[in-house]
Amino acid sequence: MDLLKNLNNNQKEAVLHTEGPLLILAGAGSGKTRVITHRIAHLINDKNVKPYNIFAVTFTNKAAEEMKNRVMSIVGPAGNSVFIKTFHSAAVYILRRFGEHIGLSSNFTIYDSKDQEDVIKRILISMKIDHKKIKPSTIASKISEIKDKEGYLEGMDLSHFVPDYFAFDFMEVFEKYEEGLKNNNAMDFNDLLIKTVHLLRRSETALSDMQYMWRYFMIDEYQDTNYSQYLIAKYLASHSKNICVVGDDDQSIYSWRGADIRNILNFEKDYERARIITLEENYRSTKGILDAAHAVIQNNSQRKNKNIIAFRGDGEHVKWCQANNEYGEADFVANTILSLKNRENLSNRDFAVFYRTNAQSRIFEDVMRREGLPYRIIGGQKFYDRKEIKDIIAYLKFLTNNSDTVSLFRIVNTPVRGIGNATQDKVTELARSMGINEWKVIDDELITGRIPKGLYDFKQIINSLQKEMKNIPAGLKLSEFVKSITDKSGYRKSLNEDNSLESNARIDNIDEFINSIYEYEQMNPDATPEQFIQDISLYTSEQNPEEEHKDNCITLMTIHNAKGLEFPVVFLTGMEENTFPHKLCVDSEDALEEERRLCYVGITRAMDQIYLTSTEIRRSFAGIDYKQPSRFISEIPAELIDVKHQQSTHHIPERSESYNSFGYGKSSFSTGTGYNLKRASELNVNKKSAVSESRPSQSQTDSSSTFEVNERVMHPKFGTGRVVKIEGTGDNVKLTISFGITKKVFMEKYTPLEKLN
DNA sequence: TTGAGGCTTTCAACA
DNA sequence: AAAGCCTCAA
Numbered sequence: 001m002d003l004l005k006n007l008n009n010n011q012k013e014a015v016l017h018t019e020g021p022l023l024i025l026a027g028a029g030s031g032k033t034r035v036i037t038h039r040i041a042h043l044i045n046d047k048n049v050k051p052y053n054i055f056a057v058t059f060t061n062k063a064a065e066e067m068k069n070r071v072m073s074i075v076g077p078a079g080n081s082v083f084i085k086t087f088h089s090a091a092v093y094i095l096r097r098f099g100e101h102i103g104l105s106s107n108f109t110i111y112d113s114k115d116q117e118d119v120i121k122r123i124l125i126s127m128k129i130d131h132k133k134i135k136p137s138t139i140a141s142k143i144s145e146i147k148d149k150e151g152y153l154e155g156m157d158l159s160h161f162v163p164d165y166f167a168f169d170f171m172e173v174f175e176k177y178e179e180g181l182k183n184n185n186a187m188d189f190n191d192l193l194i195k196t197v198h199l200l201r202r203s204e205t206a207l208s209d210m211q212y213m214w215r216y217f218m219i220d221e222y223q224d225t226n227y228s229q230y231l232i233a234k235y236l237a238s239h240s241k242n243i244c245v246v247g248d249d250d251q252s253i254y255s256w257r258g259a260d261i262r263n264i265l266n267f268e269k270d271y272e273r274a275r276i277i278t279l280e281e282n283y284r285s286t287k288g289i290l291d292a293a294h295a296v297i298q299n300n301s302q303r304k305n306k307n308i309i310a311f312r313g314d315g316e317h318v319k320w321c322q323a324n325n326e327y328g329e330a331d332f333v334a335n336t337i338l339s340l341k342n343r344e345n346l347s348n349r350d351f352a353v354f355y356r357t358n359a360q361s362r363i364f365e366d367v368m369r370r371e372g373l374p375y376r377i378i379g380g381q382k383f384y385d386r387k388e389i390k391d392i393i394a395y396l397k398f399l400t401n402n403s404d405t406v407s408l409f410r411i412v413n414t415p416v417r418g419i420g421n422a423t424q425d426k427v428t429e430l431a432r433s434m435g436i437n438e439w440k441v442i443d444d445e446l447i448t449g450r451i452p453k454g455l456y457d458f459k460q461i462i463n464s465l466q467k468e469m470k471n472i473p474a475g476l477k478l479s480e481f482v483k484s485i486t487d488k489s490g491y492r493k494s495l496n497e498d499n500s501l502e503s504n505a506r507i508d509n510i511d512e513f514i515n516s517i518y519e520y521e522q523m524n525p526d527a528t529p530e531q532f533i534q535d536i537s538l539y540t541s542e543q544n545p546e547e548e549h550k551d552n553c554i555t556l557m558t559i560h561n562a563k564g565l566e567f568p569v570v571f572l573t574g575m576e577e578n579t580f581p582h583k584l585c586v587d588s589e590d591a592l593e594e595e596r597r598l599c600y601v602g603i604t605r606a607m608d609q610i611y612l613t614s615t616e617i618r619r620s621f622a623g624i625d626y627k628q629p630s631r632f633i634s635e636i637p638a639e640l641i642d643v644k645h646q647q648s649t650h651h652i653p654e655r656s657e658s659y660n661s662f663g664y665g666k667s668s669f670s671t672g673t674g675y676n677l678k679r680a681s682e683l684n685v686n687k688k689s690a691v692s693e694s695r696p697s698q699s700q701t702d703s704s705s706t707f708e709v710n711e712r713v714m715h716p717k718f719g720t721g722r723v724v725k726i727e728g729t730g731d732n733v734k735l736t737i738s739f740g741i742t743k744k745v746f747m748e749k750y751t752p753l754e755k756l757n
Numbered sequence: 758t759t760g761a762g763g764c765t766t767t768c769a770a771c772a
Numbered sequence: 773a774a775a776g777c778c779t780c781a782a
Contacts, residue, residue, distance in 0.1 A: 112772085113771095253770080254771075256771090356769075357770075379771085420758060423759090452758085537772090583769095585769090
């Protein structure tokens with residue numbers, strides 16, 4: 001029973017209340033995750049519940065992994081069988097397993113927002129609507145918004161949600177979009193949830209199978225669930241009634257994704273005799289931090305007032321630094337970290353830098369690098385969003401689902417095969433007139449007239465790869481197959497021929513991708529390509545908690561990404577009007593309240609110290625903006641906040657200088673090795689393990705290598721590998737190292753390799 | 758008809 | 773960084 005040892009009375013009660021509906025209102029820092037994991041452990045260890053009878057969902061992949069790890073650290077390997085996922089991945093699991101009950105095939109493709117926009121763009125073109133005037137992304141988000149609504153699921157007419165400034169027939173576009181997804185055997189993120197609801201409603205067999213399988217339900221971040229998620233939980237738990245939801249209305253920050261706060265507010269009405277437990281003791285932050293957080297959040301009108309009891313001492317005041325510009329801000333952050341590391345016993349992993357938008361991260365990266373501070377970026381430009389990775393994934397998507405026209409047109413001329421717009425239009429036109437899909441037109445060679453040879457080549461490539469694919473996983477490994485895609489498609493060859501810094505970087509990324517598949521197949525030896533594709537479609541921001549703790553890095557991320565995490569020292573940056581609160585939110589009271597909740601989430605991540613920073617001027621793509629401090633700062637009473645000042649001598653480059661306002665281009669690095677530095681920083685996004693500083697190369701003056709053939713090594717980017725060949729002497733030692741099934745050649749002198757024993 | 762090169766535009770958070 | 777548009781050569 002020592003599971004309960006370190007819990008307070010309310011926490012204990014929440015852990016022990018296993019039967020029947022339970023709502024846990026858990027304020028920030030109140031030990032919510034602890035309660036959930038201990039509750040799961042209690043079910044398994046003390047109540048003899050089978051791990052696979054437990055269904056737990058949370059909001060992000062990161063949180064789900066973290067939860068699973070924590071459960072396993074209490075109950076051991078048995079915890080691995082607990083079903084812990086995000087709502088979306090749970091939906092994919094359910095649809096793959098039970099979808100046939102409502103006529104769904106299991107090889108459906110998942111479309112992300114980019115894919116959605118592609119579909120919409122094609123529709124707009126076919127309807128002769130100018131897609132430059134009406135952005136596909138605007139339409140996509142409107143469609144998502146509508147599909148998230150309660151009325152949509154209940155089959156109501158939602159055309160009144162269409163804004164009247166749409167000078168075209170939105171509903172027609174919407175219908176064609178739905179039709180297009182259906183024809184392509186594809187689902188968007190909304191569909192995953194919606195179809196799951198349909199399944200649960202229409203198939204009693206499937207529902208009762210699931211209710212037999214899962215008897216205890218736990219829903220984390222309940223305040224951020226949307227209507228379909230609410231229904232999924234409701235149907236699944238309708239038999240056992242053992243549903244425990246956890247949430248905090250003050251931390252609801254996803255209404256833009258359809259989250260409906262009513263779900264948590266109405267829990268008592270939805271579930272009779274629901275037990276409600278409030279966790280209001282905060283164990284995380286010192287009182288100075290909590291008082292400031294409270295001062296901000298109490299300006300919201302739409303909230304339940306609640307107590308937060310500071311368990312820890314008074315601590316330090318919140319500090320506010322107004323820098324002259326964003327360089328000054330980043331300098332302040334870096335200098336503060338450096339001096340805190342000196343003065344107090346803090347290390348890199350104790351610091352986190354939060355910002356409202358990903359674009360703000362670049363200057364922090366620059367300064368951290370300059371100061372030699374190792375950092376990692378969570379989120380940001382997603383590895384899977386890179387063109388080369390999306391291309392290879394598109395091959396996989398198309399190979400597993402020939403109806404997927406979005407992927408087909410992405411790859412048909414990638415690499416260039418002489419299949420331009422004219423030919424592609426012919427294919428589309430013929431497919432439409434014959435009522436067949438586009439691949440059939442190509443595969444059956446139905447086009448008449450002048451046909452580029454490349455189209456035939458493409459057909460051959462696909463046919464041959466499809467034949468190969470049949471041997472997975474028995475005769476062929478998934479990773480080998482993907483390697484084969486990159487070879488047979490000519491993708492690798494065309495990058496090789498280009499032989500620029502950029503194309504070489506792309507090849508590295510592709511190899512890294514293959515290596516990650518190698519790792520994936522170690523974990524999932526029976527996985528089919530279909531399964532793999534569906535898994536990674538949901539896993540956009542790979543975040544590996546194990547890796548996180550291994551590395552001693554400063555963490556950079558958006559506030560949204562910070563939800564659920566805690567750090568001893570937090571920097572909440574860009575505290576300016578129109579930055580945070582974001583400029584798109586300042587005109588709506590509801591949006592502003594959500595920004596304020598976001599601010600509350602940001603402040604309450606801090607355990608010991610929090611620094612708010614803002615700038616007087618900030619560059620935007622439009623030029624230089626003069627900024628006012630965020631209203632959230634003025635909401636904190638003066639006696640709770642210490643003011644600092646920082647001037648930066650760093651001059652802001654003019655537009656004409658080598659600097660683009662996006663802050664992406666390699667031009668933003670002034671040194672000749674800028675590109676490599678950039679690559680190094682990308683490692684952090686990709687691998688999570690990498691450290692930003694390039695380690696000093698082993699300056700080996702004697703003629704032999706410090707490595708031996710067959711030795712196991714760790715590369716910051718490619719992970720663990722094995723030395724297979726050593727060539728050259730002195731400064732010219734070349735090492736060939738195999739990672740999974742790929743091999744890479746490195747100059748020993750320039751490569752930060754770590755020996756593994 | 759295609760593709761390369763040059764120029765411009767894009768600009769919120771996430772599954 | 774990536775995509776769209778334009779022009780021009782093949």
